[in-house]
Amino acid sequence: MSTRTVRMDDASEATLADLQRRTGLSISEVMRRGLRAYERELDADITRRPYEVYQSLGLPREGESALAPAAKAKEAIADVIRKRHEQ
Incomplete structure (x- = not known):
């Protein structure tokens, strides 16, 4: 597993903290789930080949x-x- 450094603005940092608080998940798990959700969103947007x-x-x-x-x-x-x- 690799380690990444990510720069976030204040609003993104607040969103991350809020998601952690509401779900009880770690930062890493919130980020992983966010990436998977974004991937699904992009896949759904590709309607025409x-x-x-x-x-x-x-x-x-x-x-x-x-x-x-x-x-x-x-x-x-x-x-x-x-x-x-x-x-």
């Missing part, structure tokens, strides 16, 4: 016509993305 984002862009699929010539592809993709964000 990169391929799902790609599919939602409205780009042509295999066998479909392109939106623009290859020389203007970046511009065309930017337009598609911009239009999606306006909706």
Whole structure:
């Protein structure tokens, strides 16, 4: 097990002390549980995977016509993305 040094502002220190008092847990256990809770929160926030984002862009699929010539592809993709964000 490793040892870490963490700098906390006064508000964070007060929150940590309050959590310790209310739960009876050690500082280490409060920190471990906080990290696990934050990890679960991040995992729950990831609702769309990169391929799902790609599919939602409205780009042509295999066998479909392109939106623009290859020389203007970046511009065309930017337009598609911009239009999606306006909706």
